[in-house]
Amino acid sequence: RGTTKLPTFLAHEVLDDTMSADPTSRWRLAEAVDGDSLPPVYHQHPVVRRAQEEGDERGVVPLSIFVDGVPYSHKDNVIGWWLVNETTSERTLITCIRKSLCCDCGCRKWCSFHEIWRMLHWSLEALADGKYPEKGHDGREFEPGCARAKLVGKRMQYRGAVLFLKGDWAE
Secondary structure, three states: OOOOOOOOOHHHHHHHHHHHHHOHHHHHHHHHHHOOOOOOOHHHHHHHHHHHHOOOOOOOOEEEEEEEEEEEEOOOEEEEEEEOHHHHOOOEEEEEEEEHHOOOOEEEEEEHHHHHHHHHHHHHHHHHHHHHOOOOOOOOOOOOOHHHHHHHHOEEEEEEEEEEEEEEOOO
16 A cells, blocks of 8 residues: 555646636536536526525536546556536546556555546545635645645635536446
């Protein structure tokens, strides 16, 4: 057993950055919500309903998580996690891990994947709330003065709701 640090883009930061950078994002989201392009699960989603009940005018971005294996050599491949914005079809790689680095204790790699899903859950909760988290995914306070500590509790441009988990059969 060992520890491997994985470079990771946080879903809430990715969505806030990409949607803020696109001046048409608010219009495209409103068009998708008002039209019939979103599936019924969007309108029934608890995050969407909570935003409506609270009178939140920001809008809720429909998202998917896509997981897939990507071969990069004859002997190894990586498992990647992507965040998919369903209104723009934009995919952003959040993190990936080499299969050869995954736990081999008989858990079928679950020990390694669990930590990725835990981090993703924390980030998606921040998106559902529409504000930057107060603590890290491990429950620890952010280091004073770091960029994330300055964002604690700040309101995001949008909320996000995961509608689908998609993946390759093997993953």
